[in-house]
Amino acid sequence: MNYYDKLGIKKLINAVDTYTIIGGSTMPDEVINAMVDASKHFVNLDQLQEKAGEHIASLTKNEGAYITSGAAAGLAISTAACITGTNPAKAEQLPNTSNLKSEVIIHRCQRNGYDHAIRQVGVKLVEIGNVDITYTWQLENAINDRTACIVYFMASVFSKGALPLSEVIRIGKNYGIPVIVDAAAQLPPVENLWKYTHMGADLVVFSGGKTLRGPQSSGVVLGKKELVEACKINGNPNHSLGRSMKVGKEEMVGLLAAIERYINLDHQKITNQLEGMVSTFQKKLNFPGVTVVRLFPGPVGQTYPRALVRFSQESKYSAIDVKVKLENGDPCIIVGLTEDKSGVIINPLNLQNNEMDIIINRITKIVLNDDE
Numbered sequence: 001m002n003y004y005d006k007l008g009i010k011k012l013i014n015a016v017d018t019y020t021i022i023g024g025s026t027m028p029d030e031v032i033n034a035m036v037d038a039s040k041h042f043v044n045l046d047q048l049q050e051k052a053g054e055h056i057a058s059l060t061k062n063e064g065a066y067i068t069s070g071a072a073a074g075l076a077i078s079t080a081a082c083i084t085g086t087n088p089a090k091a092e093q094l095p096n097t098s099n100l101k102s103e104v105i106i107h108r109c110q111r112n113g114y115d116h117a118i119r120q121v122g123v124k125l126v127e128i129g130n131v132d133i134t135y136t137w138q139l140e141n142a143i144n145d146r147t148a149c150i151v152y153f154m155a156s157v158f159s160k161g162a163l164p165l166s167e168v169i170r171i172g173k174n175y176g177i178p179v180i181v182d183a184a185a186q187l188p189p190v191e192n193l194w195k196y197t198h199m200g201a202d203l204v205v206f207s208g209g210k211t212l213r214g215p216q217s218s219g220v221v222l223g224k225k226e227l228v229e230a231c232k233i234n235g236n237p238n239h240s241l242g243r244s245m246k247v248g249k250e251e252m253v254g255l256l257a258a259i260e261r262y263i264n265l266d267h268q269k270i271t272n273q274l275e276g277m278v279s280t281f282q283k284k285l286n287f288p289g290v291t292v293v294r295l296f297p298g299p300v301g302q303t304y305p306r307a308l309v310r311f312s313q314e315s316k317y318s319a320i321d322v323k324v325k326l327e328n329g330d331p332c333i334i335v336g337l338t339e340d341k342s343g344v345i346i347n348p349l350n351l352q353n354n355e356m357d358i359i360i361n362r363i364t365k366i367v368l369n370d371d372e
């Protein structure tokens with residue numbers, strides 16, 4: 001009897017994505033064991049942040065690394081770092097930005113729910129461009145002596161209409177304005193852990209609770225040493241803006257273990273496994289009126305495949321019916337839906353053990369009208 005059962009909470013099969021609302025990801029044993037061990041001893045938290053950060057920086061080929069309670073916290077603390085530098089008086093003043101740099105430049109086409117994490121620092125977002133196109137002169141024109149940083153969201157959905165990251169970095173360097181990249185879900189490929197910083201981005205934020213499979217409440221900021229130092233004074237355990245985004249010793253050690261594990265995985269083998277799973281869905285869901293095609297890339301541009309299941313006009317069920325039936329059944333299976341709602345999307349990334357077979361059996365029963 002575990003607490004989910006005791007509380008009457010349904011366990012879900014995650015065939016959709018590393019969504020926070022359904023638990024992000026699951027932790028491998030290496031991560032769990034590292035956290036359990038970390039939980040049994042007292043340590044100095046500043047020292048742990050320092051040493052774990054150095055270790056993560058070297059694993060990810062970066063100058064510095066700062067562990068946060070998530071990618072969203074990373075955005076807030078990175079923004080604060082660009083405003084205050086290592087000046088504790090400025091850090092104490094936040095989120096009041098009067099007489100401090102108080103503007104953050106963002107592409108209009110990249111506005112999204114996570115920009116609240118930036119706004120909570122007390123800054124004004126200055127939008128550039130429109131949904132279709134952004135010009136370099138618009139970015140240059142937005143820069144002034146109140147500009148704290150430029151924030152850039154990496155994801156396939158945010159690239160249409162935006163300047164390329166390389167161009168944003170070039171302009172940032174010309175004007176001495178740091179560039180923060182939100183790459184929260186940009187894994188795989190593993191190289192992304194250093195790609196954007198090596199391109200010249202100043203700070204890059206990743207979620208620890210998605211594909212890295214660290215603690216759900218963890219994240220990391222990678223990048224320039226001096227800005228990582230500035231993150232520290234704006235973060236826990238200092239009384240600061242980031243104090244309310246506390247990272248415990250267990251999360252710090254758990255994230256370090258997760259990154260160490262992730263870096264050392266056989267990524268080609270995992271890609272092959274995910275491709276194999278998509279092929280299996282194609283082979284096993286071979287019914288009249290049902291077609292399964294390989295979708296690539298992942299939901300926000302990651303380098304792994306998914307299975308897109310379409311139901312023809314003649315089939316008894318629409319994609320929405322199938323999605324609802326999978327969710328209402330036991331166990332509850334969460335799948336995605338195409339934007340036009342014409343197909344169900346199965347993401348193999350988070351499937352464990354026999355979950356692929358469970359999904360295949362359930363869809364088979366639904367399609368053969370044998371599920372009541």
Ligand SMILES: *Cc1c(COP(=O)(O)O)cnc(C)c1O
Nearest residue numbers: 070071072073114184185207219
């Ligand atoms: C998931 C996500 C975040 C938030 O990550 P957390 O680790 O849950 O805080 C921020 N930005 C983007 C683009 C994301 O996909």
